[in-house]
Each structure stands twice: as C-alpha cells, then as structure tokens.
Amino acid sequence: MKIDRDAPIGVFDSGVGGLTVAREIMRNLPSEKIVYFGDTARVPYGSKSRETIIRYSRQIIRFLQEQQVKAIVIACNTASAFALDAVRDELEIPVLGVIEPGALVAARETRNKRVGVIGTIGTVGSGIHEDFLRKLDPEITVFGKACPLFVPLVEEGWLHDPITFEVARRYLRELQEREIDTLILGCTHYPLIRSTIREVMGEGVRLVNPAYESALELKRLLTEEDLLSTGKEQEEFPYRFYVSDLADKFKSFANSILPYDVEMTQKIDIENY
Amino acid sequence: MKIDRDAPIGVFDSGVGGLTVAREIMRNLPSEKIVYFGDTARVPYGSKSRETIIRYSRQIIRFLQEQQVKAIVIACNTASAFALDAVRDELEIPVLGVIEPGALVAARETRNKRVGVIGTIGTVGSGIHEDFLRKLDPEITVFGKACPLFVPLVEEGWLHDPITFEVARRYLRELQEREIDTLILGCTHYPLIRSTIREVMGEGVRLVNPAYESALELKRLLTEEDLLSTGKEQEEFPYRFYVSDLADKFKSFANSILPYDVEMTQKIDIENY
Numbered sequence: 001m002k003i004d005r006d007a008p009i010g011v012f013d014s015g016v017g018g019l020t021v022a023r024e025i026m027r028n029l030p031s032e033k034i035v036y037f038g039d040t041a042r043v044p045y046g047s048k049s050r051e052t053i054i055r056y057s058r059q060i061i062r063f064l065q066e067q068q069v070k071a072i073v074i075a076c077n078t079a080s081a082f083a084l085d086a087v088r089d090e091l092e093i094p095v096l097g098v099i100e101p102g103a104l105v106a107a108r109e110t111r112n113k114r115v116g117v118i119g120t121i122g123t124v125g126s127g128i129h130e131d132f133l134r135k136l137d138p139e140i141t142v143f144g145k146a147c148p149l150f151v152p153l154v155e156e157g158w159l160h161d162p163i164t165f166e167v168a169r170r171y172l173r174e175l176q177e178r179e180i181d182t183l184i185l186g187c188t189h190y191p192l193i194r195s196t197i198r199e200v201m202g203e204g205v206r207l208v209n210p211a212y213e214s215a216l217e218l219k220r221l222l223t224e225e226d227l228l229s230t231g232k233e234q235e236e237f238p239y240r241f242y243v244s245d246l247a248d249k250f251k252s253f254a255n256s257i258l259p260y261d262v263e264m265t266q267k268i269d270i271e272n273y
Numbered sequence: 274m275k276i277d278r279d280a281p282i283g284v285f286d287s288g289v290g291g292l293t294v295a296r297e298i299m300r301n302l303p304s305e306k307i308v309y310f311g312d313t314a315r316v317p318y319g320s321k322s323r324e325t326i327i328r329y330s331r332q333i334i335r336f337l338q339e340q341q342v343k344a345i346v347i348a349c350n351t352a353s354a355f356a357l358d359a360v361r362d363e364l365e366i367p368v369l370g371v372i373e374p375g376a377l378v379a380a381r382e383t384r385n386k387r388v389g390v391i392g393t394i395g396t397v398g399s400g401i402h403e404d405f406l407r408k409l410d411p412e413i414t415v416f417g418k419a420c421p422l423f424v425p426l427v428e429e430g431w432l433h434d435p436i437t438f439e440v441a442r443r444y445l446r447e448l449q450e451r452e453i454d455t456l457i458l459g460c461t462h463y464p465l466i467r468s469t470i471r472e473v474m475g476e477g478v479r480l481v482n483p484a485y486e487s488a489l490e491l492k493r494l495l496t497e498e499d500l501l502s503t504g505k506e507q508e509e510f511p512y513r514f515y516v517s518d519l520a521d522k523f524k525s526f527a528n529s530i531l532p533y534d535v536e537m538t539q540k541i542d543i544e545n546y
Contacts, residue, residue, distance in 0.1 A: 040320070041321060041322075041325055042315060047313070047316070047518075047519065048314055048519065049314075049518050049519055052314055052518055148428070148429060149422070149425050149426065149429060152421055152425045153422065155421070156421060156422060162439075163436065163439055163440055163443070166436055166439070167436060170436070245320075245321050245325055246320065246321065246322055249320065271544075
C-alpha cells in the first residue's frame with residue numbers, strides 16, 4: 001500500500017483530553033493536517049473494561065481510515081493501554097500511543113530509578129507503564145497513583161486553584177513519601193494542571209509530559225517512514241474536529257486550550273462504525 | 274394486560290448513583306423485589322445529549338421488560354429529565370422518574386418561593402425542575418447550579434471531608450446569596466454528602482431528597498394500581514443487580530452504601546437491546 005504523505009494524521013481520545021496531544025503535534029509538526037476524533041458520547045474510558053475499550057477504538061479507527069489518515073495517534077492513555085497492541089497488527093499505517101514515548105523518557109531521565117505514574121483508575125490499574133519501564137530497565141521501581149478528581153477539576157476550569165492544590169497534595173503525598181525523582185503525567189488532561197503538580201512535587205522531581213514526547217515520537221516515525229508532509233497542499237484550516245456527542249461543549253473546551261478558534265466541530269454517530 | 278403484582282420493580286440509573294433510590298425503596302417497600310440496572314459502560318449521562326439518553330433508556334427498558342418487571346423507576350435525574358415523557362407513552366406498566374416527586378415536595382415546603390436545584394450539567398441545563406415547579410406554582414423562582422465535582426468526590430469516598438466541604442461552599446455560595454429556603458438534591462449521588470450540604474447551607478434551608486420522595490411516590494402508585502406485592506413469594510435474596518461494565522467495581526460501591534452485601538452482579542451487553 002502506498003501511503004499519501006500529504007494525508008492528515010488521525011488523533012483520537014475519549015473526549016477533550018487528547019487535544020493536549022493534538023496541540024503538541026500542531027506545535028512540533030506545523031505542516032501536518034490533523035483529523036481529531038473525541039468520543040464525547042462514551043467518555044470516560046478510564047472506568048471501562050479492556051474489551052469495551054478495544055471495541056470503541058476499532059470503531060474510531062474505522063472512521064479515521066474513512067478520512068484517509070496516514071498515521072494514527074491514540075491520544076488517550078486508557079485506549080493506549082488496552083487497545084494499541086490489538087489494533088496495531090490490524091493496520092497498515094503507523095499507529096502510536098501515548099504510553100511508550102513517556103515511559104522511554106522517564107526511563108532515561110530517572111537517577112534513583114524510582115518513577116511515579118499518575119492517571120485514571122483504568123490506566124494506573126492496567127500497570128502498563130510499569131510493564132514498559134521494567135522492560136526498559138528492570139531496576140526501575142514504579143509507583144502508580146490514580147487521581148480520579150483531576151479530570152473533572154480540569155474540566156471545571158479550576159486550573160490554578162487552592163482546591164486543586166489541596167486535592168493534588170493529598171493524591172501526591174504517597175508518591176513524595178516514596179521519594180520518586182520522575183513523575184509521568186499519565187492522563188492527557190494533566191498537562192493543564194502541570195504548574196499545580198510542579199508546585200506540590202517541587203523542582204527536584206522531573207515531570208514527564210507524554211503529550212509532548214508523543215509528538216516528538218510521531219515526528220521521528222514519520223521521518224523514518226518518509227511520510228512527513230511536503231507542505232505543498234496548504235489548506236486554510238488544516239485541522240478537522242469530530243465528536244460523538246455535544247459538539248458545542250467540545251468546542252468551548254477546545255477553544256480554551258488551543259491557540260485559535262475551533263470553527264467547525266462535526267458530530268458523528270460512532271456506533272455505526 | 275394483567276400485571277403480576279409479585280413481579281419485581283425495575284430500577285435503573287447511569288451507574289451506581291441510583292442505588293440511593295433502590296435503598297429508599299428497600300426501606301419503604303420491604304416486601305418488594307428489585308431488579309437494578311446500572312449503565313456503568315456508558316456513565317455519565319449528565320454530559321450527553323437528549324437523543325442519546327432516550328436511546329440508552331429504551332435499551333435498558335427492553336432489558337427490564339425481559340425481566341418481567343411490574344413497574345419502572347428511572348433513578349437517574351438526567352434520564353428522568355430527557356427520557357421519561359418519551360418512554361412513558363410506550364409502556365403499559367407504571368413508570369416514574371425522580372424529578373417530579375422531588376419537585377412536588379419542594380413546591381409544598383417552600384415559604385419564600387425561592388427554590389434551589391443542584392445536579393449535573395445535563396440535569397440543571399435541561400431546566401426540567403424549573404418547568405415542573407413553575408407548573409405547580411407560577412410564583413416560585415428556581416435557581417439551578419451544576420456541581421460536576423460532587424459525583425467524583427462521592428465516588429472517591431470523600432463523604433465527610435474538608436475538600437468536599439470547600440467544593441460545596443464554592444458551588445453553593447450563589448444559592449445562599451439568592452436566599453433560597455428549599456434545595457432539591459437533583460442528583461442521586463448527592464444524598465451521600467447530604468450532611469456536608471446541610472453544614473454549608475445551614476438549618477434554615479430545607480433539603481429535598483428525591484430518592485426518598487420517589488420511593489414514597491412509588492408506594493402510592495403501586496397502592497393505587499393494586500400492584501403492591503402480596504409478600505407471598507419470598508426469596509432468599511430479592512434484589513438482583515445488573516451492569517453494563519466492570520461488575521466488580523459496582524459491587525464494591527454498592528456494598529459501601531447498601532446495608533448488606535451485594536453477592537451477585539451480572540454484566541449485560543446492553544448495546545444488544
């Protein structure tokens with residue numbers, strides 16, 4: 001199969017969180033077109049089972065393939081944890097998740113071999129970061145902590161807020177006691193409260209942002225496969241956004257975190273894919 | 274159609290919250306059998322559109338009818354707001370939601386005709402409580418406030434907690450400034466943080482718990498239709514629980530709020546209904 005290098009990159013998430021990944025791709029690969037799908041009808045994925053997440057991911061990938069994407073980024077930690085291996089073998093185009101790029105950087109950066117991972121109940125419970133990190137370096141000890149209140153706090157817009165600070169202090173206390181020196185922000189919403197997490201953890205702990213690391217990994221992969229956009233097919237608005245429900249709410253969140261206005265958001269009946 | 278008075282009552286919710294309604298039915302109608310369905314695969318409903326909620330509700334009702342229920346309680350505010358009218362006409366058995374019973378009591382109890390409603394974004398945004406209350410008494414002014422952090426706080430188990438108190442203070446401040454004298458707990462999770470809400474609002478504000486009021490309304494309705502259980506068909510365990518995903522997590526939450534252990538929770542593929 002010949003892949004069109006000027007085709008868009010498909011990015012999907014359970015909802016709005018993956019926009020932090022799309023944002024990093026826009027920043028680091030400014031010539032690329034993006035088709036974003038947010039599964040807002042079935043959010044959150046964090047509390048759902050592996051088989052459900054795989055089924056959802058397959059439906060979304062069928063939709064993205066219909067959009068002729070040249071690569072797919074699973075911009076959702078839960079879907080990366082549960083579905084990446086299953087769908088990778090089914091696809092002829094490159095597909096990457098957000099777990100591996102973050103884990104690689106954490107393994108490289110840690111000095112004391114004590115790495116923390118924060119995320120949803122599903123991601124942390126899956127132990128997927130631990131699996132990756134231990135494969136990269138068996139001497140690393142991983143400490144996971146689910147932080148289920150962080151997503152609703154971010155979606156409430158309480159990003160720099162005493163309540164968010166108190167919640168973070170409580171969640172992160174046990175990771176501080178474990179004396180980790182590196183912390184993976186294992187949920188796509190978390191980069192938006194990075195400064196609060198930084199304040200709680202202190203300057204001594206390296207924060208790994210998988211959204212940023214995944215954008216760099218995508219760039220490396222597209223370069224290697226000779227799939228970087230030629231930049232010749234310029235479009236006035238190279239980013240398209242699709243959701244499975246409530247497009248208006250998505251738009252207002254997207255506009256609050258992306259550096260420009262999201263004009264067109266289209267609703268898709270994802271159950272039909 | 275002849276309805277079997279010893280058949281179970283069907284109760285459904287988007288997840289675990291409706292268990293507070295089931296609990297009130299168990300307390301107030303101890304001879305009744307219950308079939309509970311929690312749509313844990315598609316929770317939360319609060320952020321989804323009307324048409325999606327109606328579709329989900331129809332699927333669940335088909336499942337409950339397969340279980341031969343004699344009446345249905347929509348123990349979810351969002352589904353009551355969006356789907357009750359649509360499904361009521363399609364059914365031959367009694368069906369009730371949790372909005373109307375709470376609104377009736379609020380309209381009766383308020384002295385200064387200023388009533389507050391707290392709930393999810395979907396419920397508060399639907400304006401359904403306001404519609405009911407204004408129909409009951411056009412002089413009533415309704416003040417709605419969405420409190421999206423309350424559900425995750427309850428599910429985190431932080432029921433009597435300084436963080437929950439701070440969040441409640443922030444959410445409820447504007448209702449206090451409006452000088453309401455009656456407050457409807459318009460989300461099934463909220464009775465579990467009733468004492469925190471009471472502490473913030475003070476003794477002068479009457480808190481209306483629709484879970485309790487709905488159980489009383491159900492009792493009235495079953496009495497009127499001559500459908501109260503004869504109590505002759507005693508079963509060792511008269512309550513059955515079904516979910517659409519992750520039965521174990523449901524079980525542990527159920528066990529924390531119900532006065533006995535939920536032994537059997539069965540997972541159903543609700544998309545097939």
